[in-house]
Amino acid sequence: MTAFADRRAAGRALAERLAPLAGTDVVVLALPRGGLPVADEVARALGAPLDLVLVRKIGMPGNPELALGAIAGPGGQTLVLNEELVAAFGIDRDTIEAQAAPQRVELERRRKLWGGRLAPGALRGKTVVLVDDGIATGATMRAAIAAVRADRPAQVIVAAPVAPPDVVAAMETLADQVVCLYMPREFTAVGVHYASFPQLDDEEVRRILAAAPRT
Template sequence: MATVFSDRRAAGRKLASRLRRYRERGDVVVLALPRGGVPVGFEVARALKAPLDVLVVRKLGVPGDEEMAMGAIATTGARVLNREVIAALGIAQDVLDKVTAKEEQELLRRERLYRGGRAPLSLEGQTVIIVDDGLATGATMRAAVRALRDKHPARIVVAVPVGSREICQAMKAVADEVVCATMPHYFLGVGSWYSDFSQTGDDEVRALLDEASRLRPGPGHQGDGGAAPDGSGHADGG
């Protein structure tokens, strides 16, 4: 029977137990993918006594079926495309560019909203743990990893409480290490493994980031840093 998390905060505490080797290290930064990854990342950062920040990534949804990802983008300008979906649906370049432009505006809005004037963490030479509430297609996480490579971290660790076994394994090709606390044989989607998978709101994201910034100054943070235990099965790769 696969693990079912009561909510994202509980999932974060579970995930943190798989990351204990990174606890109280001066070179570790936790980046959460808003919005659902922030409650998870908050608990991870608090358990590891590491600073917390966000990396805003947006899915590029297929027009008319926005839940289907044809790619993803990050605030650094990184874009990952699902060429198979684009080819299968015959999505034209101008349609792709229009969706990208729209999501770029939302990226900038969220970046301003969540940071509230705080400068981003310095990531160069750091071990960066990217956290989300789960891995389904992996499109947004791939965009996040690609964006981070431009920041020259020493190591990128992808960490999620639950994920598709196939995608967790595939993520090893892009990250230095992958930690999936739970990899069900029958995945069924991220939300199926949470008792409470209600939407994380912007106010909750801001409140958690504000609280994290007061907990602990982080290494290389140009201001305040913040910081995040427990699981069943993980994949490590590099």
Template structure:
């Protein structure tokens, strides 16, 4: 399946999530690429839009090789691939330094994206976690576990595309998972989009502000 852009992918996901509209869901995006997708879902479901802030932990000397990820929260969630950690020889000290650095970057992004806005309370409400696609799943696994700790009534994963092995691993982390496509020939998320530009921080902020505006309008 080839999506025109993230907006179209979000609209298609929203159609699969309509059953949650009357359950007061909260939509949570992984920035930056997940935000335009999640925005469309939140718009259709008339739901608040918020972020799950996650930072990938790269291997020593190979920062693009993900050993795991750290996600924000009262108890920050660190998820690693033990086999890969052993393979690259990453020490406990290295992982702890990477965890601290990741949390510092998360705090910086929180300030940039959210300013003084507090997190949306998801306790007792369905939480729909959205990204524009998933490759290995390390970052998403950390995001899902951190979200689960916030006690939603249900945890739903919704993404346009992911490879089959990643899909199978992540299904066990959630109550429900929705994937529009699970192709076996998977090299990068961007291959499934005609338009896949890198988003700027300001675009994320603008979409969050638009989402707050339409939720506020519905409540008045």
């Protein structure tokens, strides 16, 4: 079922649900790339600064689409694993690091290319809204939550237009609040719930950030 015309339409709908946060001490962080247009609409509606939380999925050896875990932070210092997969397949630390290494290189490339807008410690005591265009397995969002928690925000809110119910329930154990507009029980991929779901390139990311609200 198509639920949203595009990411910006989804962002405007999400912003309506988050409207009570307007005027509060809030920061909006997007999971790039797809979460950025959604988060941009949320940040504008709330009058909040916008930045990125750098995060990358770590794929299983031989099956990169299956999430072994994810890393977050400019250097990929936050590592969150799917412990069930690690145990089931007997994956050792060296294998995990081998899978994570190229993703850390990509995070560093993105950090240099996209930059950052918030000063160190800028999240402390704030309400942080983590926004993506949808949550499939939750691997990258779990890593994002862990990375943000390290900066001691007052609360962390996860916001996404679409996610399966079991993943939303899992997120509710990690975040202070989860806002999700559509929770289909039969979930295949985020993109099928959008009429238009193009990939964003690096230049589009930079353009959105350059025009976005800032502190």
